[in-house]
Amino acid sequence: MSAPRPLRPALSRPARRLFSAVALSLTAALALSACGGGTESTTSGAPGTAAPSGGQKLSGKIIWADFGGPTNKARQQTYFDGFTGDTGVEVVSTVEEDALVDTMLNGGAGDYDAMHVGLDFAYRYKDNILSRPAGATLDQQLPEDIRDKAWGTFLVGHAQGYLTSTFPNGGPQTWADFWDVKKFPGKRAWPGTPGSYDSTCEVALLADGVAPDQLYPLDLDRCTKKLNELRPNMVFYNSYPEIQQLIASGTAAVALGPSGQYAALRNGGQDVTVSWNQAVVAPNVMVTPAKAPNADNIFALAEWMSDPQRQAEFAKLTGYGPGNPDAFQHMTKETLDNVVTAPAHDKIVWQNSRARSEQRDALLAWYTGWLGQ
Numbered sequence: 192m193s194a195p196r197p198l199r200p201a202l203s204r205p206a207r208r209l210f211s212a213v214a215l216s217l218t219a220a221l222a223l224s225a226c227g228g229g230t231e232s233t234t235s236g237a238p239g240t241a242a243p244s245g246g247q248k249l250s251g252k253i254i255w256a257d258f259g260g261p262t263n264k265a266r267q268q269t270y271f272d273g274f275t276g277d278t279g280v281e282v283v284s285t286v287e288e289d290a291l292v293d294t295m296l297n298g299g300a301g302d303y304d305a306m307h308v309g310l311d312f313a314y315r316y317k318d319n320i321l322s323r324p325a326g327a328t329l330d331q332q333l334p335e336d337i338r339d340k341a342w343g344t345f346l347v348g349h350a351q352g353y354l355t356s357t358f359p360n361g362g363p364q365t366w367a368d369f370w371d372v373k374k375f376p377g378k379r380a381w382p383g384t385p386g387s388y389d390s391t392c393e394v395a396l397l398a399d400g401v402a403p404d405q406l407y408p409l410d411l412d413r414c415t416k417k418l419n420e421l422r423p424n425m426v427f428y429n430s431y432p433e434i435q436q437l438i439a440s441g442t443a444a445v446a447l448g449p450s451g452q453y454a455a456l457r458n459g460g461q462d463v464t465v466s467w468n469q470a471v472v473a474p475n476v477m478v479t480p481a482k483a484p485n486a487d488n489i490f491a492l493a494e495w496m497s498d499p500q501r502q503a504e505f506a507k508l509t510g511y512g513p514g515n516p517d518a519f520q521h522m523t524k525e526t527l528d529n530v531v532t533a534p535a536h537d538k539i540v541w542q543n544s545r546a547r548s549e550q551r552d553a554l555l556a557w558y559t560g561w562l563g564q
Contacts, residue, residue, distance in 0.1 A: 249278045253488045256287035257307040257477075262345075265508035274495045280488050295319070295480035303480060304489040305343070309389075310474040310544035311551055313341040321479040324490055328497035330514030332532065333474065334545065342493045343477035344514030345505070348531025348539070349390035350470035352453035353445040354438060355462040363445060364468045366398035370417075372424050377444020380437040383427025388558035390471040390542065391418070394447060397469050397540065407546035411557045418561060427562075438463070451510050454529050467536040472512070474544055506530050 255271075257263055263284055271282040287306055295301040296308075296316040313320060314337060322339040323329065329338040332346065351369050353362050362368075363375045372379075382391065392409045395417040401410075426443045428434055434452040437443040439461060446452070450470070453463045479489050496502070502513035503521035512532030513519070519527065519534060527533040547554070 252281040256303045259286045269505045304483040305477045311548035314548040341476035346512030347473045348450040348470040352465045378426045380443035380446035381425040385559040403540045407543045468538045
């Protein structure tokens with residue numbers, strides 16, 4: 192079973208939060224091909240604008256930076272192979288380096304044409320990110336004020352999961368239930384590294400009765416108080432695969448984590464329940480830095496990736512929610528059951544990435560301090 196990228200501390204300048212690149216271990220693989228068009232690769236223009244295009248045939252390459260693993264493999268099967276076959280443009284994948292991402296998000300030069308970031312980073316560094324060309328197909332699942340800057344969207348759900356047999360009469364549904372160790376006894380698996388604070392404050396506030404539309408700005412002191420209530424019953428994990436181990440072994444009765452880990456347990460033969468009630472949706476996106484060397488090529492790939500059938504196939508392979516809601520029409524029930532943003536999951540809670548971008552440094556400092564108590 193392929194493991195997702197381990198959690199890691201965020202870095203300074205800029206302090207980078209953990210991106211929730213959590214892949215499912217689904218075995219189906221289908222590389223889709225479709226016709227695409229494009230323009231000749233050129234050097235990008237000024238920050239915040241798309242590179243010029245002359246309507247000519249594409250050539251050259253793309254340097255794609257993400258976290259590798261099963262998610263990148265799914266992209267290769269679903270997007271890259273067909274795009275290369277249709278256009279001749281080679282997509283060269285690399286595991287992104289924090290220092291280079293830092294440099295390019297701050298307007299410097301580098302090799303990357305596309306970088307995987309959290310949507311809060313797209314907001315924070317939007318002045319150094321290229322806009323999509325006029326007429327591009329934008330991801331409708333993103334807020335309107337950032338759609339021209341972010342693309343290749345995949346939506347991760349931070350949810351609670353448990354072995355169905357642990358609670359034969361029905362398990363926890365809300366985050367208040369997650370905190371209720373009397374009604375639902377047992378330890379809670381919880382993220383234990385500084386860079387893994389994603390959604391922890393939102394979850395604590397929801398458990399404390401805060402309405403989803405009142406979460407932001409996040410009240411960190413209130414989060415601390417609520418987390419301290421549950422801390423004696425927490426078991427900390429330092430990498431995502433540990434969630435599977437803690438749940439399967441019975442060390443933890445319930446876990447907070449990316450929903451893909453529970454699907455991986457199901458793939459391994461475990462009967463696992465995931466509660467989508469109040470699952471927190473974390474938008475992950477790709478961005479094109481202002482000094483991307485092959486901007487025309489990458490924007491042609493971005494358009495290729497906007498196709499709803501390709502996005503449905505990517506969701507099948509990964510369990511991530513699509514940027515194009517039309518993709519839901521091409522998903523089977525089995526796929527929809529694994530996707531946090533599926534239409535039937537009508538009680539989910541979306542992160543406010545713009546608000547989080549304004550608190551990002553404070554969030555990292557807060558969670559680092561809380562873990563060290």
